[in-house]
Amino acid sequence: MNDIPLAIGIDFGGTSVKIGAVRGSEIIDRAPPIATQDFNNPEELIAAMVRAVEDLRSRHEGIIAIGIGMPGFVNFEKGIVFNLTNVRGWENIPLRDLLSKATGLPVAADNDANCMAFAEWKLGAGKGYNHLVCASLGTGVGGGIIMNGSMARGARFGAGEIGQTSIDYQGRRGHYGNLGALEDYIGNQEITRDALVAYQAAGISKDIEDCSPAALSEAARHGDAIAIERWNLIGRMLATSLMNACWLLNPEALVIGGGVARAGNLVFNPVREHLLKQLSGPFKHGLAILPAAFGHEAGTIGAAALALEAAKI
Secondary structure: OOOOOEEEEEEEOOOEEEEEEEEOOEEEEEOOOEEHHHOOOHHHHHHHHHHHHHHHHHHOOOEEEEEEEEOEEEEOOOOEEEEEOOOOOOEEEOHHHHHHHHHOOOEEEEEHHHHHHHHHHHHOOOOOOOOEEEEEEOOOEEEEEEEOOEEEOOOOOOOOOHHHOEOOOOOOEOOOOOEOEOHHHHOHHHHHHHHHHHHHHOOOOOOHHHHOHHHHHHHHHOOOHHHHHHHHHHHHHHHHHHHHHHHHHOOOEEEEEOHHHHHOHHHHHHHHHHHHOOOOHHHOOOOEEEEOOOHHHHHHHHHHHHHHHHOOO
């Protein structure tokens, strides 16, 4: 294992930035999380990330590259962050070059869901597949696509945004003006809000905390009929977007991760049931539907792996 190169993986989130020293699929050390919203501008936050990187380098010899996953649109070839959905001030930031200049190491920057997909493809549940669609379910819904044994990023590096695909052409208006986007139904906050409404409609009083995905999972496992129905609905909505992805891309496997996926069979069973009913022939036969291997660590592991590959190491 020690012959595998060490790299830094940075998982940049709207709440915190997680930074780890990574060897293969193992995070061997972590810096303290950095609170994203504590900084007034990108320069201050980048400086804090550099300090954390240097602290890890002081404890571990042989770190040779840095990878960072960002929750927004990133020009992978140039390492420029176009914008971030939930963090102000991050527009057209040359993140790769700024980090590389400050640390002297090669840097790769990509969308965070692409990093998750890369980790699962190279080291996790999707290892060995050449045609793969990954979905990450959390505050938002992100995705990544592997086609013909390589990452598909699209003409402007935006490919894989399964959370923005529509499950209802007359549905809720999304952040980008699109109607019925999956993310606007099965993101953490949307699941919580809709569950609260469902309980209220049934005449049941619940606090908002009792309607979170984690709370709904616990309630469903104890036989709560409304919670069970919410998970069935979430699975059906996710299956709709995955069905579209299958007809369009004909993958060998689907990998589903992120916090919402921790509901396990509560979401996977309805996904399998409703997805397979809507596919046939070569789109259905042999299709694997897999839970992600790395959970909340996928972004950090994938960013580090991506950095090593981008640096040709």
